[in-house]
Amino acid sequence: xxxxxxxxxxxxxxxxxxxxxxxxxxxxxxxxxxxxxxxxxxxxxxxxxxxxxxxxxxxxxxxxxxxxxxxxxxxxxxxxxxxxxxxxxxxxxxxxxxxxxxxxxxxxxxxxx
Amino acid sequence: xxxxxxxxxxxxxxxxxxxxxxxxxxxxxxxxxxxxxxxxxxxxxxxxxxxxxxxxxxxxxxxxxxxxxxxxxxxxxxxxxxxxxxxxxxxxxxxxxxxxxxxxxxxxxxxx
Numbered sequence: 364x365x366x367x368x369x370x371x372x373x374x375x376x377x378x379x380x381x382x383x384x385x386x387x388x389x390x391x392x393x394x395x396x397x398x399x400x401x402x403x404x405x406x407x408x409x410x411x412x413x414x415x416x417x418x419x420x421x422x423x424x425x426x427x428x429x430x431x432x433x434x435x436x437x438x439x440x441x442x443x444x445x446x447x448x449x450x451x452x453x454x455x456x457x458x459x460x461x462x463x464x465x466x467x468x469x470x471x472x473x474x475x476x
Numbered sequence: 477x478x479x480x481x482x483x484x485x486x487x488x489x490x491x492x493x494x495x496x497x498x499x500x501x502x503x504x505x506x507x508x509x510x511x512x513x514x515x516x517x518x519x520x521x522x523x524x525x526x527x528x529x530x531x532x533x534x535x536x537x538x539x540x541x542x543x544x545x546x547x548x549x550x551x552x553x554x555x556x557x558x559x560x561x562x563x564x565x566x567x568x569x570x571x572x573x574x575x576x577x578x579x580x581x582x583x584x585x586x587x588x
Contacts, residue, residue, distance in 0.1 A: 367519075394574075405519070405565060405578040413574065421575060453519050461573035462508045462527070467519030468572070 365390045367468035375474045384439045384471050386454030399450040418433045446476040450470035486583045495553040499566035499579045508569035511551045515562045561586045
């Protein structure tokens, strides 16, 4: 089944403790992206990647890192999480740039205490 | 399921009626627009899209209208069903398709 998977689905952590949220897609998509979703703000793009070893900042990249060493994986790294990063995170992928349909993962609920 | 928003505008319709969800976008240079549906506990799901050289596009039970003059987008759902209950987001495609900017979302509630 074609899908985007994220792990973990739920995470509670404390301020300053490094964490990684993994994202994987099995559709051989070149483009991958991370979003955060907060009440009343919709989804905001954190980082995106056009292909392996190519990453770019989205609208809200501060406090996050990403890497794209393999085509299928696009982990989101929080080196020193803070409470304002408590949010619902979505990974997405699409075949290429332009107007290809973007497929979203199921989401990761992160709480930073 | 996951909560997607506590302060979303809500549209409540009777089952079988038509629904119209509106969205204002910000960037007059955006050339591609998408509507997504998000059910509780799930990620956004593509519904329909439209390019800026069109003003109307129809799918199965859904129609998207684009008014570039006033930067307005609408989603019409015909014969709304309980399964249509969800949060609906419009999104505009920027930066040659590399970035999506989402609207705040509208919660659609369908009364049986």
